[in-house]
Amino acid sequence: MPEPTTQSRTVPTSDGTFELRWAEVTDRGRRRDVNQDAMLAHYPLFVVADGMGGHIGGEIASSSTIERLSAVAEKGAVTPKTIEKALSRAVADISAHPGATDDGTGTTVTGVYLDLTGDEPTWVTLNIGDSRVYLFRDDSLAQVTTDHSVVQELISSGRLSPEEAENHPYGNVITRAVGPSDDVVPDYVRLEVVDGDRFVICSDGLTKELTDYGILHFLLAHDDPAEAISAMLEAALENGGRDNVTIIVLNVERVASSPEAD
Structure with missing residues (x-):
C-alpha cells in the first residue's frame, strides 16, 4: 500500500496567515487491472479525476485533465476561466487518441482551490461527475459537491431514498x-x-466502500492528513476495494500572530 506523506505551506491572506497541510494517495484497488484515477495536489489547486473508458481510454482522460490543470496551478492563476480553458484542452487531448478513446471516454474532475483575488480569501470547489468534495467543520462532515449521476437525479426528484441509492443498479x-x-x-x-x-x-x-460516517470517523481519529488517508484507504481495501481509490485530505489552520515585543 502506498505510504503518503504530509506536505505544508504557509499562506498569508488579507484575513491572516494560514498553514495548509495536505496529503494524497491513489491505489488501484483489489479488483481493477489498472488505475484510471489521477490526482493533483499543487497549491492552490487540489483535484481528483476518475477516468472511464475501455482499454486505456480512462487513463488518457484523467491524466490529460490533471496535466492541463497542473499547468494552471503552476502558473498560480486559478480561476473558473483558466480551469475551463484547461478542461477544453483536455477534451482535445482525449479526442486526439481515436484508437483508444471514443464518445464514451471521459473523466470526473472534482476539487478545491484557494482564491485570494477578492477582498477576503475564499475556497472554491469545482465538480463534474460523481467524485466528491467533503468539508469537515465543527466535528461534522458535509458533502459540498453534488453528484452528476442518475442516482442523484432520482434522489433529488424524490423517487429514490439515499438508502436505496446505495445498491441501485x-x-x-x-x-x-x-x-x-x-x-x-x-x-x-x-x-x-x-x-x-x-x-x-x-x-x-x-465512497463505495466507506459511508460518510466512516470518513468522519477517520478524520476524528487522525489529525495528520497522511495518517487519515492511510486509514481511509486501508478500510476501503478491506471493505472490498472494488474500484480505484484516490483521496486528498487538506487541513486549514490559522497561524497565531507572534506577540509584539515590549
Missing part, C-alpha cells in the same frame, strides 16, 4: 464528465476560509 452511471461528448463547465461553490476546516477530495472508489 445504475449507481455507476454519471450524467456529466470531461470528454468528447460532454460540457466542460464545472459546478462551483464558494466557501469562507475558516480555521480548523478540513477537506476530503475523493473518487467514488472511496
